[in-house]
Amino acid sequence: MSAYDEDTAVKPTSDGRYAGTVSNRWDIAGAPNGGYLLAMMLNAATNEMSHPDPLTATAHYLSRTRSGEACTISVEEIRTGRRYSTAAISLFQGDKERIRALATYGDLGSAEGPTDVVGSMPDVAAPEEIAPIQGGVGPFEIANRFDYRTRSALSYLTAGDPVPEDLEPSFTGWIRFNDGREASLTSLALFADAFPPAVFNRRPFSWVPTLELTVHFRARPAPGWLLSRFSTNYLIDGLLEEDGEIWDSSGNLVALSRQFAQIT
Amino acid sequence: MSAYDEDTAVKPTSDGRYAGTVSNRWDIAGAPNGGYLLAMMLNAATNEMSHPDPLTATAHYLSRTRSGEACTISVEEIRTGRRYSTAAISLFQGDKERIRALATYGDLGSAEGPTDVVGSMPDVAAPEEIAPIQGGVGPFEIANRFDYRTRSALSYLTAGDPVPEDLEPSFTGWIRFNDGREASLTSLALFADAFPPAVFNRRPFSWVPTLELTVHFRARPAPGWLLSRFSTNYLIDGLLEEDGEIWDSSGNLVALSRQFAQIT
Numbered sequence: 065m066s067a068y069d070e071d072t073a074v075k076p077t078s079d080g081r082y083a084g085t086v087s088n089r090w091d092i093a094g095a096p097n098g099g100y101l102l103a104m105m106l107n108a109a110t111n112e113m114s115h116p117d118p119l120t121a122t123a124h125y126l127s128r129t130r131s132g133e134a135c136t137i138s139v140e141e142i143r144t145g146r147r148y149s150t151a152a153i154s155l156f157q158g159d160k161e162r163i164r165a166l167a168t169y170g171d172l173g174s175a176e177g178p179t180d181v182v183g184s185m186p187d188v189a190a191p192e193e194i195a196p197i198q199g200g201v202g203p204f205e206i207a208n209r210f211d212y213r214t215r216s217a218l219s220y221l222t223a224g225d226p227v228p229e230d231l232e233p234s235f236t237g238w239i240r241f242n243d244g245r246e247a248s249l250t251s252l253a254l255f256a257d258a259f260p261p262a263v264f265n266r267r268p269f270s271w272v273p274t275l276e277l278t279v280h281f282r283a284r285p286a287p288g289w290l291l292s293r294f295s296t297n298y299l300i301d302g303l304l305e306e307d308g309e310i311w312d313s314s315g316n317l318v319a320l321s322r323q324f325a326q327i328t
Numbered sequence: 329m330s331a332y333d334e335d336t337a338v339k340p341t342s343d344g345r346y347a348g349t350v351s352n353r354w355d356i357a358g359a360p361n362g363g364y365l366l367a368m369m370l371n372a373a374t375n376e377m378s379h380p381d382p383l384t385a386t387a388h389y390l391s392r393t394r395s396g397e398a399c400t401i402s403v404e405e406i407r408t409g410r411r412y413s414t415a416a417i418s419l420f421q422g423d424k425e426r427i428r429a430l431a432t433y434g435d436l437g438s439a440e441g442p443t444d445v446v447g448s449m450p451d452v453a454a455p456e457e458i459a460p461i462q463g464g465v466g467p468f469e470i471a472n473r474f475d476y477r478t479r480s481a482l483s484y485l486t487a488g489d490p491v492p493e494d495l496e497p498s499f500t501g502w503i504r505f506n507d508g509r510e511a512s513l514t515s516l517a518l519f520a521d522a523f524p525p526a527v528f529n530r531r532p533f534s535w536v537p538t539l540e541l542t543v544h545f546r547a548r549p550a551p552g553w554l555l556s557r558f559s560t561n562y563l564i565d566g567l568l569e570e571d572g573e574i575w576d577s578s579g580n581l582v583a584l585s586r587q588f589a590q591i592t
Contacts, residue, residue, distance in 0.1 A: 119567070120540045120588040122386040124414050124430050126407035142428055143390035148539065150388050152416075152428065164406055164416065166388050166430055168539055168588075177566015177591050180530060182497060182559075233446060266444060275412065275432055276384045278542050280569055280588050282562060295446075298546060298581050302441015303383070305544055305584055317562050320569055322586055324384040324432075324544050327441050 066245035067209055068254070072104040080139045082108040086157075088131040090254075091205040096131040098123065098163075098274040098323075099257025100206075105153045105165050106250045108137040113169045114149040117249055121167035122278040129155065129162040147171075172249070172284060185311040189215075191238035191289050197222045210258060213238035213289075217265045231265040234295030240288070247285045247312070253277075255290055256308050256321035262294040263304060263327065270327050272304075277323040288313030302327045330509035331473055332518070336368040338375075344403045346372040350421075352395040354518075355469040360395040362387065362427075362538040362587075363521025364470075369417045369429050370514045372401040377433045378413040381513055385431035386542040393419065393426040411435075436513070436548060449575040453479075455502035455553050461486045474522055477502040477553075481529045495529040498559030504552070511549045511576070517541075519554055520572050520585035526558040527568060527591065536568075536589050544584040552577030566591045 071087035090100035102123045110116070129135070136156045143150040148170045155163040194213040212218065214237030220227045237259055240247070247255060256279045261272040291311045296304050308321035335351035354364035366387045374380070393399070400420045407414040412434045419427040458477040476482065478501030484491045501523055504511070511519060520543050525536040555575045560568050572585035 120388075122430060122540070122542060124384075124407075124432055126414055127409075142425060143388075145391075150390055150428065161406060164414065164430060166386060166428060166540075168388055172565075175565035175567055178531070178563060179565060180497065180527070180563040181561070183561035233444065263444070267442070276386070276430075276542075278386060278586065280586075282564055282567070297445070297447035298584070299442060299444040300546055300581070301436075301439035301443060303439055303546070317564070320562070320586075322542065322544075322584075 066241065066243050068241060068245050068251060072107045074104065074108045074137060076111065080112060082137040084135050084137060086129055086131050086133055086135050089205060089209060091131050093203045096129050097206050097254065097257055098125055098277055099254040101129055101155060101163055102165060102253040102277060103250055105137055105155055105163065106167060106253060109139045109151045109153050109167055110250065112139040112141055113151060114141065114144045115169040115171050117170060117172045118167050118281050119170045120278065120280050121165055121253065122276060123163050123165040124276050125163055125274055127160060127162050130157060133157055183309070183317065185291060185315045186236045186293055188236050194238065206258065209242060211240050211242045217268050218260055221268060227268055233262045233266050234293065235262060235265060236291060236293045238289045238291055240290060246287045247290055249281050249284045252281055252285065252310060252319040253279050255292065255310055256319055257323070259292060259294060261325070262296045262306055263299060267327065272325045272327055274323050274325045278321065280320040282320065283316050283318045285312040285318045286314040286316070299327070330505065330507050332505060332509050332515060336371045338368065338372045338401060340375065344376060346401040348399050348401060350393055350395050350397055350399050353469055353473060355395050357467045360393050361470050361518065361521055362389055362541055363518040365393055365419060365427055366429060366517040366541060367514055369401055369419055369427065370431060370517060373403045373415045373417050373431055374514065376403040376405055377415060378405065378408045379433040379435050381434060381436045382431050382545050383434045384542065384544050385429055385517065386540060387427050387429040388540050389427055389538055391424060391426050394421060397421055447573070447581065449555060449579045450500045450557050452500050458502065470522065473506060475504050475506045481532050482524055485532060491532055497526045497530050498557070499526060499529060500555060500557045502553045502555055504554060510551045511554055513545055513548045516545055516549065516574060516583040517543050519556065519574055520583055523556060523558060525589070526560045526570055527563060531591070534591050536591055538587050538589045541587040542585065546584065547580050547582045549576040549582045550578040550580070563591070
């Protein structure tokens with residue numbers, strides 16, 4: 065069983081409630097990754113919903129989730145219609161609510177309407193031409209779960225080279241699970257948060273906790289590498305957005321993400 | 329009293345509950361604008377929160393809100409900390425929940441940390457050099473609430489000219505309330521949804537209901553015109569994102585927005 069499947073598994077306990085365990089395998093300096101936790105919440109919600117696919121999900125991180133501890137996830141379907149249904153999802157540890165999310169579900173397989181794609185997959189070197197980043201950078205347990213292929217601050221730091229001073233606060237990077245697990249639609253919530261922050265390019269090792277993460281799930285990913293582009297255009301008084309675009313190996317856009325975070 | 333203040337006014341009725349009326353002055357073909365409704369919900373929430381400013385808010389539109397009818401807004405502060413507090417907000421008409429939102433509040437006035445701005449205000453003709461768009465385009469009551477200055481499908485249509493076929497699904501536009509009311513921080517939720525959709529440039533008069541709208545509130549706007557840029561890069565099988573950036577008259581970025589919508 066893949067680490068992702070094992071660590072996002074949930075068991076129904078009563079009406080709309082699920083039990084899970086927050087693994088420490090997705091930790092960043094002792095705190096579990098926010099995208100990982102959202103993926104687990106959506107994994108629970110999918111059982112309750114009238115439609116199969118998350119389309120847009122937003123999580124607000126209320127208090128720090130503890131890794132290595134049990135959690136309870138509650139799911140309430142607050143709207144169900146012909147084409148869409150919406151859930152309010154909470155992750156608790158003990159009595160303490162750690163995360164609240166809203167997610168609207170639909171069926172990407174039956175979506176019908178015009179297509180007009182203006183954006184395009186970044187034209188970058190193939191993953192095979194980029195050296196893999198081995199192991200973690202600092203205390204990032206999560207880095208051991210992925211094969212990352214990127215030319216960014218991350219690659220300079222793991223190679224032991226100084227980070228150039230003129231890097232933009234944006235980068236592209238290939239990524240896949242390093243145990244052979246293919247990306248699923250729901251796992252894109254994790255992939256949207258799996259790289260170090262784009263501001264890392266200018267401020268290596270900054271601590272950038274997420275306050276809110278929104279992911280739009282646009283297509284079920286094809287097997288193989290994912291290519292991500294992340295950027296932060298507006299860091300103002302320590303608050304920032306990070307925008308992400310994720311493509312699959314067929315060149316299709318599969319997710320858009322935006323998070324609101326702070327540098328502490 | 330300005331139309332905006334009058335139409336977003338709410339009265340406390342009991343613990344965490346507010347009464348309001350959904351005005352028809354912000355209608356699009358008989359349906360109230362989603363940004364207007366989010367602004368009213370935040371207006372209610374601000375009374376309950378431990379911090380003064382919305383920082384990031386997401387609304388999921390569950391069922392069509394009816395204009396000209398009363399509504400009830402419930403606000404629950406689900407987290408309060410030193411720097412941030414988070415609310416779950418619901419808008420009801422009768423027993424029917426129309427909109428669920430989550431919003432994290434903070435204090436932009438006391439935000440501290442690094443600033444690194446890479447994006448910049450679009451360099452476009454001043455509003456005085458662009459002809460105002462008079463009255464509504466079709467059954468858009470909301471268009472009577474704003475002074476719009478833009479060169480987009482909207483300007484061709486109101487001038488009675490054919491829309492060029494090579495317009496991008498993006499545009500910039502100046503905007504302000506046409507009764508002299510200055511934009512407030514909370515009103516940016518409305519401004520983020522006040523222009524016709526960017527896909528209108530290629531598909532005039534398409535009906536583009538919002539499923540989810542997220543707004544990041546980045547700075548309190550200076551008096552005067554706002555400049556917005558909206559774009560849709562990925563219309564896929566009738567589903568789309570619309571990204572917005574809003575600057576104030578001082579050239580500061582004041583909001584980022586992204587919505588998930590469908591073309592029907």
